[in-house]
Structures are given as structure tokens and as C-alpha cells.
Amino acid sequence: xxxxxSYLGVGVDLMKVYYRTTSMTKRRKKSILPWLITGxxxxxxxxxxxVVTILLQGxxxxxxxxxxxxxxxxxxxxxxTLALSAVVVVPVFVMIGGFAWRYxxxxxxAKYTPDHDSNRWIEGLWWGIPIVIIGILSVVTWVSxxxxxxxKPLVSDExxxxxxxxxxxWKWLFLYPDYDVASVNVLKIPVGVPINFEVTSDxxxxxxxxxxxxSQIYAMNGMxxxxxxxxxxxxxFRGSNSNINGKGFADMHFxxxxxxxxxxxxxxxxxxxxxINHAHIDQGSYAQLAIPSAGDSPQYxxxxxxxxxxxxxxxxxxxGIGFTGEYGNHEH
Amino acid sequence: xxxxxxxxxxxxxxxxxxxxIVTIGGAVGGVLGVLFIIGLLTYTRRWKWLWRTWxxxxxxxxxxxxxxxxSGIMLVRGLADVIMMRAQQALFATTADGPIxxxxxxxxxxxxxxxMIFFVAMGVIFGLINLILPLQIGARDVAFPLLNSISFWLxxxxxxxxxxxxxxxxxxxxxxxAYPPLSTxxxxxxxxxxxxxxxxxxxxxxxxxxGVNFLVTIFTMRRKGMTMMKMxxxxxxxxxxxxxxxxxxxxxxxxxxxxTLDRTIGTHFFTSDLxxxxxxxxxxxxxxxxxxxxxxxxxxxxxxxxxxxVFSRKRLFxxxxxxxxxxxxxxxxxxxxxxxxxxxxxxxxxxAFFGIMTMVIAIPTGVKVFxxxxxxxxxxxSFKTPMLWFMGFITTFTIGGVTGVLxxxxxxxxxVHNSLFLVAHFHNMIIGGVLFGAFAALAYWWPKFTGFHxxxxxxxxxxxxxLVGFVLAFAPLYILGLMGAVRRLDHYDASLxxxxxxxxxxxxxxxxxxxxxxxxxxxxxxxxxxxxxxCDSDPWDGRTLEWSTSTPIAEYNYATLDVxxxxxxxxxxxxxxxxxxxxxxxxxxxxxxxxxxIIAIVxxxxxxxxxxxxWWLAAIGLIATILLAILVGMRExxxxxxxxxxxxxxxxxxxxxxx
Numbered sequence: 001x002x003x004x005x006s007y008l009g010v011g012v013d014l015m016k017v018y019y020r021t022t023s024m025t026k027r028r029k030k031s032i033l034p035w036l037i038t039g040x041x042x043x044x045x046x047x048x049x050x051v052v053t054i055l056l057q058g059x060x061x062x063x064x065x066x067x068x069x070x071x072x073x074x075x076x077x078x079x080x081t082l083a084l085s086a087v088v089v090v091p092v093f094v095m096i097g098g099f100a101w102r103y104x105x106x107x108x109x110a111k112y113t114p115d116h117d118s119n120r121w122i123e124g125l126w127w128g129i130p131i132v133i134i135g136i137l138s139v140v141t142w143v144s145x146x147x148x149x150x151x152k153p154l155v156s157d158e159x160x161x162x163x164x165x166x167x168x169x170w171k172w173l174f175l176y177p178d179y180d181v182a183s184v185n186v187l188k189i190p191v192g193v194p195i196n197f198e199v200t201s202d203x204x205x206x207x208x209x210x211x212x213x214x215s216q217i218y219a220m221n222g223m224x225x226x227x228x229x230x231x232x233x234x235x236x237f238r239g240s241n242s243n244i245n246g247k248g249f250a251d252m253h254f255x256x257x258x259x260x261x262x263x264x265x266x267x268x269x270x271x272x273x274x275x276i277n278h279a280h281i282d283q284g285s286y287a288q289l290a291i292p293s294a295g296d297s298p299q300y301x302x303x304x305x306x307x308x309x310x311x312x313x314x315x316x317x318x319x320g321i322g323f324t325g326e327y328g329n330h331e332h
Numbered sequence: 333x334x335x336x337x338x339x340x341x342x343x344x345x346x347x348x349x350x351x352x353i354v355t356i357g358g359a360v361g362g363v364l365g366v367l368f369i370i371g372l373l374t375y376t377r378r379w380k381w382l383w384r385t386w387x388x389x390x391x392x393x394x395x396x397x398x399x400x401x402x403s404g405i406m407l408v409r410g411l412a413d414v415i416m417m418r419a420q421q422a423l424f425a426t427t428a429d430g431p432i433x434x435x436x437x438x439x440x441x442x443x444x445x446x447x448m449i450f451f452v453a454m455g456v457i458f459g460l461i462n463l464i465l466p467l468q469i470g471a472r473d474v475a476f477p478l479l480n481s482i483s484f485w486l487x488x489x490x491x492x493x494x495x496x497x498x499x500x501x502x503x504x505x506x507x508x509x510a511y512p513p514l515s516t517x518x519x520x521x522x523x524x525x526x527x528x529x530x531x532x533x534x535x536x537x538x539x540x541x542x543g544v545n546f547l548v549t550i551f552t553m554r555r556k557g558m559t560m561m562k563m564x565x566x567x568x569x570x571x572x573x574x575x576x577x578x579x580x581x582x583x584x585x586x587x588x589x590x591x592t593l594d595r596t597i598g599t600h601f602f603t604s605d606l607x608x609x610x611x612x613x614x615x616x617x618x619x620x621x622x623x624x625x626x627x628x629x630x631x632x633x634x635x636x637x638x639x640x641x642v643f644s645r646k647r648l649f650x651x652x653x654x655x656x657x658x659x660x661x662x663x664x665x666x667x668x669x670x671x672x673x674x675x676x677x678x679x680x681x682x683x684a685f686f687g688i689m690t691m692v693i694a695i696p697t698g699v700k701v702f703x704x705x706x707x708x709x710x711x712x713x714s715f716k717t718p719m720l721w722f723m724g725f726i727t728t729f730t731i732g733g734v735t736g737v738l739x740x741x742x743x744x745x746x747x748v749h750n751s752l753f754l755v756a757h758f759h760n761m762i763i764g765g766v767l768f769g770a771f772a773a774l775a776y777w778w779p780k781f782t783g784f785h786x787x788x789x790x791x792x793x794x795x796x797x798x799l800v801g802f803v804l805a806f807a808p809l810y811i812l813g814l815m816g817a818v819r820r821l822d823h824y825d826a827s828l829x830x831x832x833x834x835x836x837x838x839x840x841x842x843x844x845x846x847x848x849x850x851x852x853x854x855x856x857x858x859x860x861x862x863x864x865x866x867c868d869s870d871p872w873d874g875r876t877l878e879w880s881t882s883t884p885i886a887e888y889n890y891a892t893l894d895v896x897x898x899x900x901x902x903x904x905x906x907x908x909x910x911x912x913x914x915x916x917x918x919x920x921x922x923x924x925x926x927x928x929x930i931i932a933i934v935x936x937x938x939x940x941x942x943x944x945x946x947w948w949l950a951a952i953g954l955i956a957t958i959l960l961a962i963l964v965g966m967r968e969x970x971x972x973x974x975x976x977x978x979x980x981x982x983x984x985x986x987x988x989x990x991x
Binding site for chain 1: 435513605610649651675677681702703706713714723726730734741750803804811
């Protein structure tokens with residue numbers, strides 16, 4: 001409610017600016033229009049900044065608050081690129097403001113050269129500066145794209161854990177084939193251990209994205225995409241599907257829950273397997289799970305069928321001539 | 333007794349009528365609107381007038397006005413979609429009990445994207461080209477006048493199909509680009525995706541024909557003396573844009589064609605098995621989709637390149653650089669499509685290549701920005717509304733450019749792809765670039781066509797409302813994207829704390845609506861006060877040829893065809909103090925033709941029949957279309973003569989007091 005009132009204030013202010021300026025320009029030539037507009041804009045900018053800052057109190061901005069090596073590198077890349085862009089953008093803003101003010105119609109003291117229409121040096125500079133900046137950025141892009149290739153396994157002393165993610169309508173199924181466990185709408189991972197995801201879809205195209213950990217990747221049926229991530233800090237990280245895949249799309253999110261280390265993780269896996277009355281998952285119960293539904297609560301399973309992932313993949317290649325394998329040329 | 337109507341009506345039945353309160357509202361509103369217009373036309377007995385002066389006219393100036401009128405109405409419809417989306421996300425999203433269901437929400441954003449790109453941005457760009465291009469190159473018409481009319485009417489038919497989905501059936505819920513497998517029959521069995529396919533297919537063919545038409549016009553119909561390097565920059569940008577249309581739209585046509593076959597006769601172009609591949613669709617649609625962005629924004633660049641020199645009272649800085657930049661953008665825009673799906677698993681070499689190519693486009697774009705700035709340098713700038721829109725454009729577009737470079741780095745894109753960060757970025761480019769360009773163009777060229785100015789104060793009010801609204805509506809989206817909010821969410825958990833930012837974005841939308849309100853008010857008020865706002869044929873002290881002819885403009889544009897001697901042709905005429913010539917000769921102008929609207933009706937009915945599987949009617953539609961195409965080719969006696977004497981009389985009347 002407060003918000004609405006503050007914006008109402010802005011609206012009233014704008015109307016005032018408008019009224020004053022239209023009557024003002026009629027009355028005298030030297031108008032206070034620029035001052036009013038600058039003032040009004042400053043007011044709006046400050047209000048908006050204050051409001052947004054208040055709104056952001058205590059909230060997490062995962063892309064800027066990374067919890068894993070990949071997300072960290074991507075944040076650094078973002079800030080670096082932003083800084084480099086500023087080299088061009090800041091002068092543009094300074095010039096547009098400066099030129100607009102200096103060469104306004106009313107300012108007869110400013111120089112006026114109506115036929116001045118080219119200057120080889122200046123134009124060379126316009127081509128040159130962006131070329132240099134984009135040149136630098138290109139090198140950074142080339143190197144970083146190779147470093148951050150989602151298919152590239154992370155370098156670590158720890159042996160990676162294999163997780164097979166299946167995007168379903170509209171939930172995430174995670175299989176841990178080496179531990180005979182599985183989970184729906186919750187992802188359990190140990191801190192400090194690389195996770196090698198194999199990602200596919202049993203339905204429309206989807207995408208796996210855990211902003212706190214970094215990179216997302218599309219999940220497509222009949223195909224496997226790979227993604228390597230690591231959590232360097234403990235916590236609960238929200239993950240979701242970022243690509244629309246039907247009605248229940250908005251419900252297709254999950255929590256990534258960390259345990260302290262590999263030992264704890266193995267202990268957790270064993271507890272799932274050995275739980276009394278544990279739910280299990282095999283081909284039959286998978287078919288049940290595959291019926292489209294949204295908002296399924298998080299659940300852990302004993303994985304009875306270690307080849308389940310391949311079966312889901314092969315569902316889309318039943319004529320034996322489907323497109324198989326991975327997209328692109330990965331040299332590692 | 334149960335009669336089986338399906339042979340006759342296909343899938344169409346009473347079930348096709350809307351059942352949700354929101355869609356019923358939309359449908360009833362739409363139907364009432366159409367009925368109101370029909371009633372008004374009948375009551376004022378304007379049908380004949382409408383048919384003769386507008387619908388069958390081959391005058392590009394009239395076709396241009398019709399394009400812009402349709403785009404204006406569609407802009408309002410697209411904004412209605414926005415209100416629904418943001419209201420849902422700001423007010424009901426965390427409880428999910430609003431009037432808008434998930435399925436409807438998805439139809440709404442799919443419709444929003446489709447409408448805004450195809451029926452607002454494209455329409456307004458083609459409208460502008462129709463109005464300005466022939467005048468700027470000093471021509472009396474376009475190369476193929478009837479084809480031009482057919483293009484418009486196909487655009488109209490596509491628009492009509494899209495809007496019929498409000499009342500009969502549903503619209504696509506698969507996003508504005510309808511990626512398979514979601515858009516295949518398995519996951520979208522209804523008529524929605526078919527409506528989407530056919531409205532784009534029909535409008536897209538219209539665009540392709542326009543592309544050919546304007547290219548030929550530029551190449552063959554320029555005024556004597558206007559060499560390529562003397563063309564106004566707007567003409568250059570249209571050249572680039574139309575080259576893109578000619579190369580890109582066939583891809584869209586073919587891709588939609590394959591998707592149609594997948595959906596209707598069960599082929600496997602885009603399925604995962606039997607040799608098909610959905611990734612092929614994603615590649616193809618963006619091989620069209622990326623150039624499409626530049627098809628829209630290049631002419632907007634052209635508009636600003638016309639406005640900045642006029643309102644700075646100075647020659648355009650760096651003409652040659654500008655031309656090179658435009659052509660560089662044209663070529664490069666075909667080499668970057670993969671940046672729309674870095675996250676589809678391509679190898680690092682591929683991703684890096686396309687990332688770098690994307691950044692390379694920032695170079696010529698940057699050059700253009702600097703050239704505009706240096707046109708202002710040592711000028712005498714008057715901040716009339718067109719110039720204000722330019723200032724707004726350059727600010728928002730630069731910010732959009734920065735976020736565009738961020739998204740071009742694959743490593744960053746991996747984090748923000750498909751998030752609201754991306755949504756904010758492309759709205760920055762399309763609203764800040766294309767729409768602000770269109771508004772600037774409207775304010776700038778309006779007096780040329782009508783003989784009176786648009787009210788300046790209301791224009792300023794509209795500008796500020798738009799600018800403030802724009803910042804409020806999209807700045808929060810950048811933050812939300814970084815917070816992990818993906819696009820197209822109809823609800824989210826309250827615990828995420830996103831609601832406040834969505835409310836700010838909603839407030840931004842209200843400011844934008846205020847801007848639109850001021851614009852409508854401005855149009856109405858200016859028409860009402862047109863006597864007080866009247867101006868002569870060259871109100872801005874223009875530089876290019878279009879300002880040299882009379883206002884209102886005669887249907888033949890120019891009574892005499894003076895040879896052009898330099899860039900800024902009219903400016904040099906004025907500088908040299910040359911008088912208007914009066915050595916008139918007979919002029920041939922095209923006769924009106926009803927083929928455009930008739931073809932539109934036939935194509936509309938045929939497409940509607942395919943959507944609803946009324947195969948007999950579809951067959952009739954196809955045959956009729958082919959027959960009409962043959963008839964178009966067999967037309968004879970298509971021009972009429974305006975005699976020397978008539979011209980002399982008309983010219984005297986048009987110039988009136990300005991003698």
C-alpha cells in the first residue's frame with residue numbers, strides 16, 4: 001500500500017511538472033523546463049532506488065551471491081564485462097547529456113557548424129575503440145566459454161558423483177545410479193564434491209537451472225546433455241525449469257539440499273535405501289510418476305532399476321533411427 | 333437424431349466458444365468492437381467510401397496509414413495482455429487464485445509476443461516504409477503497387493486469424509516461438525498452435541512480398557541523380573532491413589510449413605525419433621528470428637538518422653560510416669542466431685564463435701550511436717518531441733546494448749538465459765529501439781501528411797510517462813532475473829520475496845498506460861484543434877525530398893521530378909534558392925484494385941478451414957487462391973492518366989497559400 005502511495009506521489013509530481021512547463025514556456029523564453037525535468041527524474045530515481053532497496057532487504061540474489069565454483073566464475077565474468085562496457089557507455093552518457101545541454105537551441109554562445117559532417121580521425125576513433133574493447137572481450141569470451149563449458153568435468157581431488165536428471169511434466173526426477181537412490185523435486189548433494197549431471201527430458205524441452213551453483217542446460221527427450229556443478233558452501237539452493245513445458249511449468253522447481261561431505265552423503269543414501277516402508281522406483285512406478293502432475297512434494301526413493309535413465313532415453317528412439325548422442329563437438 | 337457435423341465443420345463445435353470469464357470478456361469485447369465499427373460504417377453510410385478510398389487503394393500513403401492504424405489497435409490489445417500478466421504476477425501470483433489459470437496465462441504471453449512482434453512492430457515498420465520510402469527517393473509509387481496492397485491485406489488476414497482465436501478456440505500456449513516438442517500434436521492437441529502457425533504464415537508471406545517490393549523500389553525507382561551514396565540513411569536502413577526480409581522470411585515460411593506437416597499429416601521433421609530433431613526447429617526459427625530483430629530495428633535507426641540532423645540543424649555526421657555500419661549489421665545479423673540457445677549443449681568452440689560474432693555487432697551499432705552524438709555536436713538542437721524520443725531511445729538502447737553484450741558472453745548467458753533478465757533486455761531493445769523510433773517518426777512526419785502538428789505538450793507528457801514507465805517496468809525484471817526468476821511464471825512462492833518487485837513492474841505498466849492515454853488524447857486533441865496547429869509543407873525545415881512536395885501530398889507525390897544533386901537533396905534545393913518547376917507532363921497512376929481484400933478473405937477462410945480441419949473448405953480456399961493469383965497476372969489496363977491540366981489545377985490547390 002505504501003508503495004502505491006509513493007508512486008501516486010510521483011504521478012502527481014509529474015502532472016505538476018507538465019502543467020508548469022506548458023504554462024511556463026508560453027510566458028517567458030528562458031524556461032525552467034530542464035531543471036524541473038531533471039528534478040522530477042532525480043526524485044523518481046531516488047524513490048525507486050529506495051523502494052527497491054527496501055524490497056531487496058534480506059533477499060538472496062543467487063547470481064550475485066554464488067555458492068559454487070561455476071557460479072562464482074560466471075559472476076566474475078558478468079562484473080568484468082559490465083566494467084569493460086562502462087568504458088564505452090559512460091562516455092556516451094556524458095556526451096549525450098553534455099551535448100544536449102551545450103548545443104541546445106537557446107544557447108547562442110555555443111559554436112555552430114551546420115556543414116560539419118565528417119572527420120576521418122574521429123570516425124576512426126569510433127570504429128577503433130569498440131574494436132579494441134570487443135577484441136579484448138572476444139579473447140575473454142573464447143577462454144571463458146571453454147573454461148565454463150557445462151560438459152567439461154570439474155577438476156577436483158574428489159571423485160565426481162553422477163546424477164541423472166529427468167525433466168518430467170511437471171517435476172524433476174533425480175537418479176543417483178551409483179547409490180541406488182532417487183528423488184523427486186529435491187536434490188541432495190554433498191559440499192565440495194563435483195556433480196556430473198546427465199540431463200534429459202521425458203516430455204517437452206525443459207532446462208535445469210540452479211542459479212546459486214551456476215550454468216543451466218536444456219533437457220531434451222531422446223538426448224543427454226551434460227552439466228558439471230559443485231557446491232562450495234552448504235545451504236539450500238532453489239533450482240527450477242527455465243523453459244516452458246506446459247501447464248504446470250511454474251511448479252517445476254526444487255530445493256537443492258547440501259550435506260557436509262561425501263561420507264554424510266553416503267550415509268544419507270543408505271538411510272533412504274534402508275528406510276522401513278521406503279518408496280521405490282522401477283519401470284512400473286516410473287510409469288505412475290510420468291503421469292503429468294504439478295506441485296508434487298519432495299520425495300526420496302530406493303532406485304530399483306539402475307538402467308531407468310537409459311530406458312527413458314530410448315523411449316524416444318523406439319524406431320532405432322532416432323537422433324542419438326550429444327549435440328555439438330566436445331573435445332574432452 | 334444425432335447429426336455428424338464433423339465432415340462439414342471439422343473440429344469446430346460449440347465447445348470452441350470461450351468458457352473462462354477472462355476469455356469471454358475478451359471475446360465479447362472484441363465482437364462488440366467489430367460490431368460497433370460495422371454499425372458506425374453502416375449508419376454513416378461509409379462502406380463505399382471505405383472500399384473506394386481505402387481498401388482498394390494502391391496508394392502507398394494510404395496503405396501505410398492502414399498498416400499503422402492496425403498496429404495501433406494491436407498495440408492496445410498487446411497492452412491488454414500485459415495488464416493481465418503483470419496483474420497476475422503482482423497481485424495473485426503467490427496464491428494462484430486469480431482469475432487467470434496457468435493455461436490462459438500461457439496463451440496470454442504467447443499472444444503478447446506474437447502480436448507485439450508481428451502485428452505491432454512489423455506493421456508499424458511496414459507502414460512507415462510505405463509512407464516515407466517512395467517520397468524520400470523522390471518516386472511516385474512503389475515498384476509493384478498491387479503487390480503492396482496484397483502484402484498489407486495478407487498482414488490484415490493474419491491479424492484477423494490471430495484475433496479470431498479469442499472467440500473461437502484458443503491461442504497457442506507454447507510461447508511466441510512454439511518450440512517443439514511442446515508445440516507438437518502430442519503436447520498441444522488443440523487449435524492454439526494452429527492459429528499461431530497460420531496467422532504467422534499468412535502475415536509472413538505478406539512481409540516477404542513487401543520485402544521484394546521495397547528492394548526493387550529502392551533499386552529501380554530512385555529520382556534521377558540520387559545515386560546509392562546520396563540516398564537518405566532511412567532508405568539505406570530499409571534496404572538492409574528488406575534484404576534481411578528476403579533472406580530470412582523464407583526460413584520462417586519453411587519452418588512453419590514443416591511444423592504444420594508434423595501436426596497435420598504426422599511427418600517427423602521436429603520429433604525426436606524417426607530421424608526428426610527438435611533442435612533443428614530451434615536453429616531454423618532463430619535463423620529467421622534473429623535477423624527479424626534487425627528487420628525491426630534498422631528502420632528505427634533510419635528514423636533517428638533523419639531526425640537528429642533536422643533537429644540539430646546540421647548535416648548528419650559520418651554518412652559513409654553510417655552506411656557501412658548498416659550494411660555490416662545486415663550481414664552480421666545472419667551469423668549470430670545460435671546465441672539464443674547457448675544452453676542447448678553446443679560445444680565450447682561453437683558457443684564462443686557465436687558469442688564473439690554477437691559482440692562484433694556491437695561495433696557498428698556503437699559507431700552509429702557516436703555518429704548521432706556527433707551530429708548533435710556543434711549543432712543547434714531544438715528538443716521537439718521527435719528529438720525527445722531520440723534522447724529516450726539512446727539512453728534505453730545503450731543500457732539494452734550493455735545487457736546484450738552481457739548475454740552474448742556464453743558464460744554469463746548460462747546463468748541468465750530464459751530468466752527475466754533476458755526479458756528485460758529484449759524489451760529494452762524493442763521498446764527503446766523500435767517503438768520509440770516509431771513514436772518519433774509519428775511526431776516527425778505527421779505534419780507532412782496531415783498539414784497540422786501533433787500537440788507538443790501532450791507529446792511531451794506521453795514521452796515522460798513512457799520513459800518513466802519503461803524504467804519502472806523493466807529495471808525490476810533485471811533484478812528478478814538475477815534472483816532466479818525465470819520468464820513465463822504464472823505463480824511463485826511468496827517466500828521468494830519477488831512480489832514487491834513485480835508490483836513495481838506493474839506500477840511501471842500503469843505509467844506506460846498513462847503514456848498511451850496521453851498519445852490517444854494527443855491524436856484526438858490535435859485533430860480537434862487542427863486549425864490552430866496547422867503548418868506548411870516543410871514545418872521542421874527538413875533536409876530530404878519528402879519535405880519538398882506539397883501538403884497534403886498529391887496521389888502522384890511529385891508533380892515534377894527535379895534532378896537530385898547531393899545528399900540532403902531538399903536542403904540543397906533550398907540553399908540554392910531554386911524555384912518549384914511547373915513543366916508538368918501527364919502522369920500514370922495505378923487504378924484501384926479489389927484483389928488485396930478479396931485475396932485476404934479467401935486466404936483467411938482457407939487458413940481458418942485448415943485450423944479447424946474443414947478440409948473441403950480448405951481445398952476451396954487453396955484453389956481460389958491459385959485462381960486469384962492467375963487472375964492478378966492477367967489484369968490489363970491497370971493504370972489511369974492524370975493529365976497535365978489536372979495536375980496544374982491540383983498543384984495550385986494543394987500549394988494554396990504557400991505559392
